[in-house]
Amino acid sequence: xxxxxxxxxxxTLLLIGLAFIFFNDLAAVNSSQxxxxxxxxxxxxxxxxxxxxxxxxxxxLLGPGVALYAVIxxxxxxxxxxxxxxxxxxxxxxxxxxxxxxxxCQKLISDYTPEVHNFxxxxxxxxxxxxxxxEKGYLIAQDxxxxxxxxxxxxxxxxxQYARRFDYYDKTFNVFASxxxxxxxxxxxxxxxxxxxxxxxxxKTEIKSFRVVTKPIKRFVSDGEMTKFKDFRFGVNYDKxxxxxxxxxxxxxxxxxxxxxxxxxxxxxxxxxxxxxxxxRKLYAPLLLEHNKFKDDPFFKxxxxxxxxxxxxxxxxxxxxxxxxxxxxxxxxxxRSHKPKLTKESFANYLSDSWLDIKRNDLPKPLKFEYVTDxxxxxxxxxxxxxxxxxxxxxxxxxxxxx
Numbered sequence: 001x002x003x004x005x006x007x008x009x010x011x012t013l014l015l016i017g018l019a020f021i022f023f024n025d026l027a028a029v030n031s032s033q034x035x036x037x038x039x040x041x042x043x044x045x046x047x048x049x050x051x052x053x054x055x056x057x058x059x060x061l062l063g064p065g066v067a068l069y070a071v072i073x074x075x076x077x078x079x080x081x082x083x084x085x086x087x088x089x090x091x092x093x094x095x096x097x098x099x100x101x102x103x104x105c106q107k108l109i110s111d112y113t114p115e116v117h118n119f120x121x122x123x124x125x126x127x128x129x130x131x132x133x134x135e136k137g138y139l140i141a142q143d144x145x146x147x148x149x150x151x152x153x154x155x156x157x158x159x160x161q162y163a164r165r166f167d168y169y170d171k172t173f174n175v176f177a178s179x180x181x182x183x184x185x186x187x188x189x190x191x192x193x194x195x196x197x198x199x200x201x202x203x204k205t206e207i208k209s210f211r212v213v214t215k216p217i218k219r220f221v222s223d224g225e226m227t228k229f230k231d232f233r234f235g236v237n238y239d240k241x242x243x244x245x246x247x248x249x250x251x252x253x254x255x256x257x258x259x260x261x262x263x264x265x266x267x268x269x270x271x272x273x274x275x276x277x278x279x280x281r282k283l284y285a286p287l288l289l290e291h292n293k294f295k296d297d298p299f300f301k302x303x304x305x306x307x308x309x310x311x312x313x314x315x316x317x318x319x320x321x322x323x324x325x326x327x328x329x330x331x332x333x334x335x336r337s338h339k340p341k342l343t344k345e346s347f348a349n350y351l352s353d354s355w356l357d358i359k360r361n362d363l364p365k366p367l368k369f370e371y372v373t374d375x376x377x378x379x380x381x382x383x384x385x386x387x388x389x390x391x392x393x394x395x396x397x398x399x400x401x402x403x
Contacts, residue, residue: 094199097143101152102195104137105188112185115177122175124166130184131156131163137191146237147194150244153236154268155187158252161263169259172373183255190251240269249273253308258372261308262331271355274306275401283383284390284397285309285328286353286363304330304351304377311383324383325367331376342377344369356396362389 138156141149162169162180169175237244245268252264253274264270271287278284289304310327342351347369352359364385372378390397 091199093143094145097141098145098148098195098199101137101141101144101148102192104140105191105195108133108137109185109188109192112181112188116181116185118177120177122166122170122177122180124163124170126177127159127163127166127180130180131159134159134184141191142235144195144235145197145199146235147197147244148191149235150237150242151187151191151194151248154244154248154264155184155191157267158260158263159184161266162259165259165263168373173257173259175259179257180260183252183257183260187251240272245270246273246276250277253277256310258308258329258376258378261329262333262373262376265305265307265331266333270307271305272401274308275355275397278309278386278390279397279401281311282390283326283386284356284393285326285381285386286351286358287355288353289330289351290354291350303332303334303354305333307331307333307376326381326383326386328379328381329372329376330379341371342369347377347379356393356400358389358393362392364388 134152134156138152141152143149144152159180166175173179239245249264249268249270250273252260252270255261275284275287285306287306289306291303306328308329310329312325312327313322314325315322344366348365353363364381366379366381368378368380370378
């Protein structure tokens with residue numbers, strides 16, 4: 001009910017109430033002045049009859065009117081109470097789901113921890129079993145808190161990507177149980193940690209509606225709106241600028257395993273997260289590299305994405321000096337193969353920064369260039385050479401990260 005209708009309804013009920021008081025007082029006055037008034041008996045009868053009729057109509061109208069007014073007055077309180085009950089039920093559900101996820105993850109940690117110290121090569125069946133176990137955990141976490149559900153989503157999806165590429169990775173890297181399972185156990189430990197935290201109660205229990213179908217077809221669709229709590233978070237957070245996305249990207253990047261970086265890059269789309277990790281270290285490297293030799297030919301379109309990096313400090317014991325280097329991992333995350341293969345020269349001359357649009361001449365030359373897989377390369381730079389573009393383009397980098 002809108003404000004205007006509510007105003008007129010309240011005013012009508014108020015007038016009915018005032019009329020009731022007026023006629024009640026008029027009856028009292030008529031009774032006290034009976035002996036003073038010289039009117040005919042027929043007129044008195046007619047007056048009494050008219051008053052009784054009006055009085056009966058008022059009684060009939062006043063009862064439903066007061067009931068209606070009571071319903072309208074209590075409606076906001078009832079609505080608020082129903083919303084509070086719904087929030088309470090939802091929080092209880094989140095706590096229960098968090099408890100179920102915590103028990104399940106603790107069981108997986110107990111199962112996989114002994115394998116962490118083994119140096120057995122993983123089989124495809126082992127990886128598929130691992131992916132299925134994490135899939136089950138992800139399904140249990142559907143109604144969990146945002147942190148739990150999101151980390152389980154990232155972990156499950158990364159291992160799924162890893163399972164799809166396993167044959168290729170195993171031939172290239174000779175993957176052992178101690179590699180992937182260390183990361184899985186550490187990630188499950190973070191899930192357990194988040195599932196033990198108290199679910200935050202929303203400050204406000206307001207609800208808001210938002211339109212799912214927008215112009216120009218919204219007029220052709222019925223029920224085009226959805227309603228949700230304004231300040232209530234649960235389930236997976238798909239926002240690439242979220243703290244959880246940055247946190248998970250940092251966890252993957254710290255493993256120093258190229259295949260995990262590539263799998264997470266395909267799942268999380270970690271371009272901006274990698275940029276933030278570099279920004280924290282006051283470094284900059286192109287996030288997206290596009291081949292410009294055949295720029296107008298879509299069949300030769302080539303885009304490489306920075307999926308991670310490693311930092312090294314090399315010591316020369318003879319000269320007692322050290323040098324710091326950064327190894328960048330670029331991968332083709334599309335389904336299109338890169339042909340012909342890149343070389344160190346073509347990488348330096350024909351790939352341009354399409355994320356920040358920095359001129360190729362302003363970017364440093366790599367120390368080393370080599371293929372990790374058919375779709376992933378690693379390029380080594382001196383650390384100081386990546387500091388220079390950061391200092392020059394710091395303002396542009398900040399603007400890009402905020403967009």
